[in-house]
Amino acid sequence: GDSVTQMEGPVTLSEEAFLTINCTYTATGYPSLFWYVQYPGEGLQLLLKATKADDKGSNKGFEATYRKETTSFHLEKGSVQVSDSAVYFCALSTTSGTYKYIFGTGTRLKVLA
Amino acid sequence: EAQVTQNPRYLITVTGKKLTVTCSQNMNHEYMSWYRQDPGLGLRQIYYSMNVEVTDKGDVPEGYKVSRKEKRNFPLILESPSPNQTSLYFCASSPLTGTSGKKETQYFGPGTRLLVL
Numbered sequence: 001g002d003s004v005t006q007m008e009g010p011v012t013l014s015e016e017a018f019l020t021i022n023c024t025y026t027a028t029g030y031p032s033l034f035w036y037v038q039y040p041g042e043g044l045q046l047l048l049k050a051t052k053a054d055d056k057g058s059n060k061g062f063e064a065t066y067r068k069e070t071t072s073f074h075l076e077k078g079s080v081q082v083s084d085s086a087v088y089f090c091a092l093s094t095t096s097g098t099y100k101y102i103f104g105t106g107t108r109l110k111v112l113a
Numbered sequence: 114e115a116q117v118t119q120n121p122r123y124l125i126t127v128t129g130k131k132l133t134v135t136c137s138q139n140m141n142h143e144y145m146s147w148y149r150q151d152p153g154l155g156l157r158q159i160y161y162s163m164n165v166e167v168t169d170k171g172d173v174p175e176g177y178k179v180s181r182k183e184k185r186n187f188p189l190i191l192e193s194p195s196p197n198q199t200s201l202y203f204c205a206s207s208p209l210t211g212t213s214g215k216k217e218t219q220y221f222g223p224g225t226r227l228l229v230l
Binding site: 036046091101103106 | 117144146148154156157158161171172205218219222223224
């Protein structure tokens with residue numbers, strides 16, 4: 001079945017460091033891909049998305065490119081801030097006859113000043 | 114303000130005592146869904162609904178029921194809660210677009226933390 005695999009955390013970085021969080025997926029058809037962010041004590045909110053191959057989603061300095069050939073959607077940011085500390089979830093929405101969302105296990109990011 | 118609301122936010126109950134967690138959205142979204150979040154497991158989908166009176170199982174539906182009698186509401190029912198249902202629960206909604214009903218961005222509620230003793 002469809003699945004999402006993302007790198008385990010926690011990831012600890014110094015402020016202004018470069019961030020990469022890896023995400024790979026298994027899916028039939030052409031799913032849409034998402035990154036959601038969860039700040040402490042809150043629900044999830046969309047960070048960025050891509051709906052077809054080679055699309056690049058971007059928001060708040062974060063970027064991710066939908067790579068069908070490597071089935072990946074890695075999240076990157078050139079210079080992280082303390083305020084980016086949160087849990088990041090990679091997700092896909094299925095297109096193969098069901099209407100589910102599949103989430104990864106989440107990656108906790110901690111940015112130190 | 115566009116939002117998804119859940120009630121209650123915190124709940125402590127005992128094994129076997131039926132409970133309902135309510136979810137309501139004011140964005141006229143067709144698609145609604147329930148998730149549970151557990152450490153190391155991420156979010157797992159319990160049930161979803163494509164529209165009124167249309168519901169289907171997600172990946173972990175055992176022990177849960179849902180109903181969709183109105184477009185804005187999607188309550189989660191635990192008929193006989195057990196300790197393994199202790200978790201953080203999220204409701205979410207999204208619009209459907211196009212003739213194929215493609216799903217768009219989900220909007221999440223603030224979460225309900227449930228403890229079953």
